[in-house]
Amino acid sequence: MDKKLTIKDIAQLAGVSKGTVDRVLHKRGKVSQKALESINAVLEQIDYEPNLIARNLKNNKIYSICVVLPNPESDSYWLPCIKGIEQAKKEFKAFNLSINAHYFDPENTESFIAVNESVLNSSPDAVLLAPLFSKEALDAVEKYSAQNILVNTFNNQLESDEIRNFVGQDLYRSGRVAAKLIDSIAQKGQIAIIHFDEKFKNAVHMQEKEKGFRNYFLQEENSDYEVTTLKLKRKNYETKLEDFLKENPKLTGIFITTSKAYQIAEIIDKTKNNTIALIGYDLLDKNISFLNQGTIDFLINQNPKQQVYLGLSFLVDHFIFGKEINHSALLPIDIVNSENASYYME
Amino acid sequence: MDKKLTIKDIAQLAGVSKGTVDRVLHKRGKVSQKALESINAVLEQIDYEPNLIARNLKNNKIYSICVVLPNPESDSYWLPCIKGIEQAKKEFKAFNLSINAHYFDPENTESFIAVNESVLNSSPDAVLLAPLFSKEALDAVEKYSAQNILVNTFNNQLESDEIRNFVGQDLYRSGRVAAKLIDSIAQKGQIAIIHFDEKFKNAVHMQEKEKGFRNYFLQEENSDYEVTTLKLKRKNYETKLEDFLKENPKLTGIFITTSKAYQIAEIIDKTKNNTIALIGYDLLDKNISFLNQGTIDFLINQNPKQQVYLGLSFLVDHFIFGKEINHSALLPIDIVNSENASYYME
């Protein structure tokens, strides 16, 4: 009664052979009206689900997937991605998969182009790409698609019809989450948004977060916060920030839009000013350390590990189990304090 | 080069037949020393991974799994579990699985016993159990084990050697998370822990949370909070709470250890006292509504949906892919405010 029905069963019920059923299921034609009708009648009554295990047994191709991402040595934000890849490898070991990571220098567009070129030459079945450089990424995506290589992206959104999937976060929304947190913990007064990054390519990221952050306070009716934006680069950031703090003694909160909150925290720490609320991104060791010590109040987890893992498992689902790929998977925006941090760090 | 090696390949390399390789791999004996050695030599050189797909094709048994949990109509905390079951059913549709939910009345021990009895009689392959009533649950687990039925638990921890797995949260830790949140947002002063639940069986839950909560403040050196515990039951809780609020005008924060935060919020709302920080559990609609409106500051997500889903996917991994079951999976303790809530609610 509970038994799963097979093609053979359907054939028997419809009074035809399994070949004919197969042709109907795959719309390969060459089926008489009569046979079609009797098979469809059976199919309507039962809920046929092809046995994916059997389907895949035959198809014993090794799928090769390349993950293209920045070198974690250049930016430790990407470090958890390695774990994500390892986890996927382990999890899907039993299937015919070959997953390889390819790193590019996040400071160097040429390197991004070169790595994509070399990946292209290795003709993988799919590429999971962190499209840091929009223009060059679009180029790469086009080339991959031309070679019928499936492209999925993670971390950075990229508008392209060629992209089958995106795994990441709603940055605007994460800005709003940060704003709500500031609203919860900071005294009324002045709030600073700090963009601390060399890299122009992160501009979109930072802008979206700022937009969400500001928008939250615009919607609040009688918000007593004044929001200022400050852009810092590696050069002279210490003195610049110190000056800013002196000029704005009423500062009650800072929202750092990148993973460099620890660098801000170091300076705040020196000034012994414990009344400033600090919100940043990403669970880097240095950030966690300031979180535990209390200088940073909350971190927002962008979950790079999960992004890669999910991106890969979508590809596996597609190749191995023939599932459709959703166009977009937005990960939760995890609020992290010193007490729940460990759960988000592997 | 990259090709996965099969039993046939190993047989060829070792100069024997696939049957002999099979006997070695499964330690079925009846193999000569000579053959054993040559096969082991090959196995040492290569990294053989049996093709789980092929293995499962043969083994076309329908695995039946029963989920035993409280009726969501009696306590809407359990409502998301249905979604978790549905998701698992959908996700694993292609495998020979039969997943069925069985509800018991969370107020009624007899009902728990009866449901487990009936599940036992249906002889499933595995049971995923919410062991609300410890003593009766241990009884049930023993009976299941005696019939060789695999038992996994979720939501409530239960000490038993018979249990292969637990999916849930570290309640002590979640109490600490709540304390840290209170510490972040509430003014110094008096804090109340409110246990609001009829059900004695939740006592352990609530106690663990209280322990974690209090422990956080004990560890803090110069904590200026005074923590009081208040137990409320459905009967007269309004007047009781109102009296408590009058008696403690310096109250700055409340930690509700159950999912009934909305009932506290209703009363706080009436008193127009916006300075009291409120932290509760679980994303019930009513809680979310107070979260959006600002009366509740944070909710901690116990993620019942994910608990069931994970519990089921462990069983599937075990039955279908022969994976070992980890003994315990502690889910992250998600901090939820009005801005990131949607990501945790389906």
Place this chain on the structure above:
DNA sequence: AAATTTAGTGTGTTCGAGCACATTTTTATG
């Protein structure tokens, strides 16, 4: 030495889907 047991080995079938190919049936054409 023949008969029988037993250890060791190999062969063949199964699972369900998919597809190539063979076979049968129908339709079209001289």
Place this chain on the structure above:
DNA sequence: CATAAAAATGTGCTCGAACACACTAAATTT
């Protein structure tokens, strides 16, 4: 009506692991 062409249908093999069973060769018993 015969024959060719086209359409429809069925058969049989593959994938890899698992296991039943058949078989051979060596060891033991009669």
